[in-house]
Amino acid sequence: MLDEPLKKVLGGNTAKVMADHLDLHTVGDLLHHYPRRYAERGELTRLSDLPLDEHVTVVAQVADARVHTFNGGRGRRLEVTITDGSGRLQLVFFGKGVHKPRSELQPGTRAMFAGKVSVFNRKRQLAHPEFKTLGAESGAEAVEAFAHQLLPLYPACKQMESWQIQQAIDTVLGPAGHEEAALAGLIDPLPDSLREGRGLATLPEALRKIHRPATKTDIARARDRLKWDEAFVLQVALARRRRADAQLPAAPRKPVPDGLLTAFDARLPFTLTEGQRRVSEEIFADLATDHPMHRLLQGEVGSGKTMVALRAMLGVVDAGGRRRCSRPPRCSPSSTTARSPR
Numbered sequence: 001m002l003d004e005p006l007k008k009v010l011g012g013n014t015a016k017v018m019a020d021h022l023d024l025h026t027v028g029d030l031l032h033h034y035p036r037r038y039a040e041r042g043e044l045t046r047l048s049d050l051p052l053d054e055h056v057t058v059v060a061q062v063a064d065a066r067v068h069t070f071n072g073g074r075g076r077r078l079e080v081t082i083t084d085g086s087g088r089l090q091l092v093f094f095g096k097g098v099h100k101p102r103s104e105l106q107p108g109t110r111a112m113f114a115g116k117v118s119v120f121n122r123k124r125q126l127a128h129p130e131f132k133t134l135g136a137e138s139g140a141e142a143v144e145a146f147a148h149q150l151l152p153l154y155p156a157c158k159q160m161e162s163w164q165i166q167q168a169i170d171t172v173l174g175p176a177g178h179e180e181a182a183l184a185g186l187i188d189p190l191p192d193s194l195r196e197g198r199g200l201a202t203l204p205e206a207l208r209k210i211h212r213p214a215t216k217t218d219i220a221r222a223r224d225r226l227k228w229d230e231a232f233v234l235q236v237a238l239a240r241r242r243r244a245d246a247q248l249p250a251a252p253r254k255p256v257p258d259g260l261l262t263a264f265d266a267r268l269p270f271t272l273t274e275g276q277r278r279v280s281e282e283i284f285a286d287l288a289t290d291h292p293m294h295r296l297l298q299g300e301v302g303s304g305k306t307m308v309a310l311r312a313m314l315g316v317v318d319a320g321g322r323r324r325c326s327r328p329p330r331c332s333p334s335s336t337t338a339r340s341p342r
Contacts, residue, residue, distance in 0.1 A: 001185055002028030010168050021157045027172055031207050033165065034226070035152035038219060047087035050117050050124055057114040060084040062105050067098065080105050082113065090125040097128050097167065110134045128163045150213050169211050179208045189229055201225040246291045251321070253287040259318030261311060276304045283312045
């Protein structure tokens with residue numbers, strides 16, 4: 001499923017925009033395009049009190065709904081006017097987003113609407129708002145639940161806005177509450193023993209909750225699991241690289257007594273710290289093996305990293321090798337990366 005091209009699921013035009021501008025090509029790419037943050041629809045607001053550029057939730061009645069065409073009839077725009085007695089507000093829907101609101105938002109329909117307030121032609125509007133129609137049985141609890149639902153906001157671009165990405169993900173996941181069918185067959189990269197031992201969510205659960213959270217706890221649980229995925233995959237890749245490097249041949253550079261290193265140490269006006277000596281011995285042990293050494297020497301400013309690196313290079317020269325010390329011009333001197341050319 002994750003390898004399925006988006007073109008087969010979303011259509012050619014949407015898939016092309018996602019590929020060209022967001023580098024999303026498959027269902028897996030889209031499902032791993034996580035929200036950057038979440039917004040709450042918020043407390044109910046009167047139409048006469050709508051704040052600009054904020055997410056709001058309103059309960060109102062549809063006064064008018066009209067479809068307009070453009071681009072020679074190829075494009076469609078649905079304009080819906082709603083009122084709550086205190087004021088009026090225009091809602092706009094474009095493209096494929098026209099179908100559902102056109103059928104459900106008929107004049108006289110009472111519904112809850114949520115979205116970000118913007119201005120077009122000097123009129124306040126909600127573009128592609130979320131909405132839920134209210135029947136006679138809809139009470140305060142339904143309104144409260146809708147108002148506090150979490151809205152995912154995705155990394156987007158000019159050609160593909162967040163709400164369009166959410167629509168695409170909804171298409172992939174299917175109806176709410178039935179995501180299991182869409183996510184069935186996913187291969188979980190984490191071993192069961194590790195996942196269960198850490199109390200982590202399954203991969204299908206994490207993907208469902210990151211895109212359709214019911215609570216902030218859902219978001220935290222999903223993020224915790226997905227962070228483990230990234231870290232685990234990275235560590236596995238590094239382990240494989242270290243294993244491959246260990247198979248490469250290299251000339252051992254074993255310590256030579258009474259050489260440059262010994263003379264250097266004898267002329268130092270201070271005594272090496274225990275940490276400097278311990279790390280140096282670890283480096284010399286690696287240099288003495290018959291495979292390449294890769295190390296990152298990390299420490300606080302003034303902890304003696306340069307001293308340790310210099311001693312390692314003198315040891316290599318004593319053993320008949322060559323050494324090089326380089327640092328990018330803009331790199332902070334607080335860390336030193338050394339690689340033995342062997």
